[in-house]
Amino acid sequence: SKRPAGVPEAEPRDLRRIGVVGAGLMAGQFALLFATQLRVPVTITDLDAARVEKGLAYIHGELDKRVAKGRLAAEDAEALKGLVTGTTDKADFADADLVIEAVFEELEVKQKVFAEVEAVVSPDCLLATNTSSLSVTAMADSLQHPERLVGFHFFNPVAVMPLVEIVATRHTNDSAVASAFALAKHLRKTAVLVQDAAAFVVNRILLRLMGEIQNAYDDGTDPAVADGALRPMGLPMTPFTLLAMVGLPVAQHVMESLHAAFGDRFRVSENLQRLIENNIGTLWEEQEDGTR
Numbered sequence: 001s002k003r004p005a006g007v008p009e010a011e012p013r014d015l016r017r018i019g020v021v022g023a024g025l026m027a028g029q030f031a032l033l034f035a036t037q038l039r040v041p042v043t044i045t046d047l048d049a050a051r052v053e054k055g056l057a058y059i060h061g062e063l064d065k066r067v068a069k070g071r072l073a074a075e076d077a078e079a080l081k082g083l084v085t086g087t088t089d090k091a092d093f094a095d096a097d098l099v100i101e102a103v104f105e106e107l108e109v110k111q112k113v114f115a116e117v118e119a120v121v122s123p124d125c126l127l128a129t130n131t132s133s134l135s136v137t138a139m140a141d142s143l144q145h146p147e148r149l150v151g152f153h154f155f156n157p158v159a160v161m162p163l164v165e166i167v168a169t170r171h172t173n174d175s176a177v178a179s180a181f182a183l184a185k186h187l188r189k190t191a192v193l194v195q196d197a198a199a200f201v202v203n204r205i206l207l208r209l210m211g212e213i214q215n216a217y218d219d220g221t222d223p224a225v226a227d228g229a230l231r232p233m234g235l236p237m238t239p240f241t242l243l244a245m246v247g248l249p250v251a252q253h254v255m256e257s258l259h260a261a262f263g264d265r266f267r268v269s270e271n272l273q274r275l276i277e278n279n280i281g282t283l284w285e286e287q288e289d290g291t292r
């Protein structure tokens, strides 16, 4: 079959065991996807046992929902639960063929995670980051084996969003890129190879829209009015609803990266900052009938 643009001819690696660093919103979703689509053991890890338990509880809950909806046999759900384990010790990744991280969106944090991972995995273990906006090259630069790192960027909700952005740096070798594309195929995602530029392609475009609606909010527009005005425009989700789903702090981090890279084309919202500081997760709640 014809290879998509940018996919090298190299032989993809077998990914028989996967480690996931982070047990939060994104990590839990793609750990579940790995187990479901690849049927291989997946281990999730986080800073403490409570976070790991929360991640596992999310995965179990999603599987239970599928059983309740009649989409998954109960014994299948149990088998999948058995494939996903939790640990607080990255040493448990020693046999992993792929380790992917979705930890806090800060370069130093991700570099530290990869240093810890490299200390335990084999030199040819594929490494991946699910960063939305940070420089994959900067992560690669701090690695002992930078040739095996790719960006592998999922979108929320992972189970339904069809796209994955694959990021190769100047260090990444053909085998790693080919393996990333093969992985996406096994996950039944459409993969595109993108440049290692701030927020890659999708978020760079999406955040123009999100940023503009935040600017309107900063200028005093009622968020429900601004959001509601966009309802008939054919968007699957209006911008403020999407912001709440992505998480305001994540959106803020992406916006900061874009601002750093492209200046005033991306302005960081003062009101959004205030909401985050006050731990307010959403700007307005839509009622079921579409009114407030």
Ligand code: CAA
Residues within 6 Å of the ligand: 131, 132, 154, 155, 156, 157, 158, 159, 160, 161, 203, 206, 236, 237, 242, 246, 250, 251, 254
């Ligand atoms: N987890 C799992 N499945 C979900 C889900 C979730 N969180 N949300 C919805 N679904 C599933 C539903 O179960 C449903 O499946 P079935 O058709 O098999 O029953 C299907 O998705 C459609 O759901 P609904 O009919 O309830 O709702 P919808 O038609 O509005 O679709 C949506 C939901 C697909 C999420 C759609 O609203 C959408 O595409 N929204 C935009 C999402 C988006 O833009 N994401 C990108 C965010 S940016 C990002 O993630 C990148 C970043 O780095 C910050």
